[in-house]
Amino acid sequence: MTDTMPAPSAAPSEKVLRTAYQESVAAYWNAEQDPVNIRLGEVDGLFHHHYGVGDYDPSVLEGPEETRDRRIIEEMHRLETAQADLLLDHLGPLGPQDRIMDTGSGRGGTSFMANARFGCSVDGISISQKQVDFANAQARERGVDDKVSFHFRNMLDTGFETGSLSASWNNESTMYVDLFELFAEHARLLRHGGRYVTITGCYNDVTGGRSKAVSRIDEHYTCNIHPRSHYFKAMAANGLVPISVVDLTDATIPYWELRQRSSVATGVEEPFLTAYRERSFHYLLIAADRI
Ligand code: GPP
Numbered sequence: 312m313t314d315t316m317p318a319p320s321a322a323p324s325e326k327v328l329r330t331a332y333q334e335s336v337a338a339y340w341n342a343e344q345d346p347v348n349i350r351l352g353e354v355d356g357l358f359h360h361h362y363g364v365g366d367y368d369p370s371v372l373e374g375p376e377e378t379r380d381r382r383i384i385e386e387m388h389r390l391e392t393a394q395a396d397l398l399l400d401h402l403g404p405l406g407p408q409d410r411i412m413d414t415g416s417g418r419g420g421t422s423f424m425a426n427a428r429f430g431c432s433v434d435g436i437s438i439s440q441k442q443v444d445f446a447n448a449q450a451r452e453r454g455v456d457d458k459v460s461f462h463f464r465n466m467l468d469t470g471f472e473t474g475s476l477s478a479s480w481n482n483e484s485t486m487y488v489d490l491f492e493l494f495a496e497h498a499r500l501l502r503h504g505g506r507y508v509t510i511t512g513c514y515n516d517v518t519g520g521r522s523k524a525v526s527r528i529d530e531h532y533t534c535n536i537h538p539r540s541h542y543f544k545a546m547a548a549n550g551l552v553p554i555s556v557v558d559l560t561d562a563t564i565p566y567w568e569l570r571q572r573s574s575v576a577t578g579v580e581e582p583f584l585t586a587y588r589e590r591s592f593h594y595l596l597i598a599a600d601r602i
């Protein structure tokens with residue numbers, strides 16, 4: 312085996328989908344082919360399953376009718392790619408010798424960006440076989456399948472080798488799992504000094520429990536958004552020490568405003584905007600070191 316081969320990975324100790332809940336989440340993602348994701352991905356072949364950050368160019372809403380829709384889609388995609396770039400800013404420095412993991416890798420967008428930026432091997436895992444197949448086809452198409460590969464695995468028990476990773480992340484996928492179990496697995500996978508990063512939506516302990524708007528987001532995606540405090544408790548319990556915490560709430564609101572006015576709005580825009588504006592919900596980046 313050479314340095315460029317994926318990390319050796321044992322089979323996971325049990326079957327991948329272990330609960331009725333996990334089956335239902337997998338079913339959602341196996342069926343998902345929403346234009347809000349497919350049309351944006353077709354802009355440049357990077358298919359994301361996360362939201363965007365930064366201000367949009369207001370001229371896209373006012374431009375000529377023939378190009379308006381296309382320009383809005385391109386602008387939303389630009390903001391989503393900026394979000395993934397921001398996550399990767401907190402993941403490095405990394406080099407070609409490093410192995411890293413995208414847990415909840417979707418159609419592979421962030422994984423391909425990580426490989427392009429750092430030149431390292433990337434393993435993505437998902438409980439959706441459809442997403443795994445799509446992302447592996449993308450890897451072949453992009454000519455990076457020697458360095459980037461996707462696996463049908465459970466992020467709570469990946470089967471990958473202990474201490475084998477320099478970095479790992481969840482880009483908006485922590486709300487499907489128990490955080491203590493999740494961070495225990497990241498801590499097991501990361502070498503000492505390895506970096507973990509998540510961008511996530513979490514509810515605000517200060518304003519109380521789960522707001523109506525947050526509950527509507529949970530219902531939309533069949534997920535369980537965690538309170539902000541749980542992230543830090545679960546990291547501390549698992550040897551993950553935060554180095555950066557960035558509140559991206561204000562930076563993501565323009566994305567949702569643009570998305571609400573786009574032809575690919577799905578209906579979840581209103582609960583997101585309500586939750587962010589009333590501050591019952593935050594969009595947060597947390598970077599932590601494995602000690
Ligand atoms: C978006 O993926 C992310 C999730 C489903 C997890 C929930 C995230 C929170 C911050 C609560 P997507 O790009 O597939 O969603 P959509 O289809 O709405 O664009």
Ligand code: MG
Nearest residue numbers: 347348360361
């Ligand atoms: Mg999307």
